[in-house]
Amino acid sequence: MFFLALWLLGSNSVQAQDRKWYIPSHAKVQYAGITGWLAVGPGYEIGKKNWWQIDALYGYVPESIGGQRSHHLSLKNTFKLIQPQLSEKFKLFPTLGLTTSFDINGDADWQLASLFYPGYYDITNAIVFYPFGGIGAEYQLSASFIDHIGFFAEGGAYAPHLQDLFIGNVKAKEIFSLGLGINLFF
């Protein structure tokens, strides 16, 4: 909510070049990809050609979709590896990234790794790491309020399942899932 408030305060007039460092550069809306059924939140772009994107997302899963209602807070890091400009207004780029999602429902156990006896469980299940890769696209708009719009599609997997993939326990098609979304840049 804090980030959302900052974005609302700052989004009316500022341009990228004179935006204060704490004003988000964009808002993200994401479907699936471990951040919830639908997740929204502000984001920042950092570095040369804005190659590093950081988003703070609040996600929600309704009972009809998830079997129980749940809320999620996630921190998403997306790296735009190369950003070829396909036309004056359009660019398409591959992405890699890591979503870190935190349990705020009380379903997971923050103390899991230290319960019972050392080594019984390796790590808490209250923090979920979800590496992903995908494609992104950005299109420059003529509208004054939205400077450009971005789309993304990503395939990712729960980190422990990736470990199982590397040691040959599972097949890739069994663990990967999809996240889709849009970014609105102001």
Next chain:
Amino acid sequence: MKLRQLILFSILLLYGCTEAFDFSTVSTELDQRYQNTIQKQLAALEEGEKNTRTLDFPISFALFSDTHMSFNKLDKAIQIVNANPDIRFIIHAGDIADNGILREYILFHNTMKGLSAPYFTVIGNHDYLLNGEDIYTQMFGPINYSIKINGLYIIFFDNVRWESGQEPDFEWLDNTLKTIPSEAKKLVVSHLPPWSGELDEPQQQRYINAMREAETTLSLHGHIGKFTFGTPYQDDIPYLTVDMNETDYFAVIHIYADSLQVEKIPIP
């Protein structure tokens, strides 16, 4: 690669994925086709055995356990079982999932569909993690249950304490064992062997005594990372443990009128 080709490739790639979308690790919404598995397996078993109303020795079955995310290994074990027409059913002694996540249960369910014989499960400690218990009961049915395969009784007993947050229901176990004729062949399946460390001393003793008094044919378990078979309590009750996550073995058990034989089957 052109944009259109890239999008088409991505769509095809994701279409091939087992479950295209993951919303959360705590979701429990299970499609109806995955529900009530034990009932469905029993129906399949009864269909297959309807011409056999009495125990037909030897009765042979396989014991799997602790498959966690070892689906490639599970798949190989299934091929071995399918190649042996004498195996009439399969018991899984728990730890179906690794983290109690819906996707893990669905992967297990889909993999086990490759079995040509019915299977029955008991819940393990990993199956309780996150909202695993909710998913487990939807997918399989009651936590404690018993079945009768012609003259053979099999009791599935949940003895997970720490992750379930509740004590094992020994009263249910005792009452169920009392309903079985003493001379009948009977198997008891629970994830933790009594010596695993999770049961306290009185609970261990209560389980051992229950097996002894009921003259249990075989007590079956997983959890401890080893394949073991023996009579560890100075009585005649044999205990068998299998762990397919930590070892490359499962068991095939043959029950005869007066004895039983356990085969240690390597998974290549």
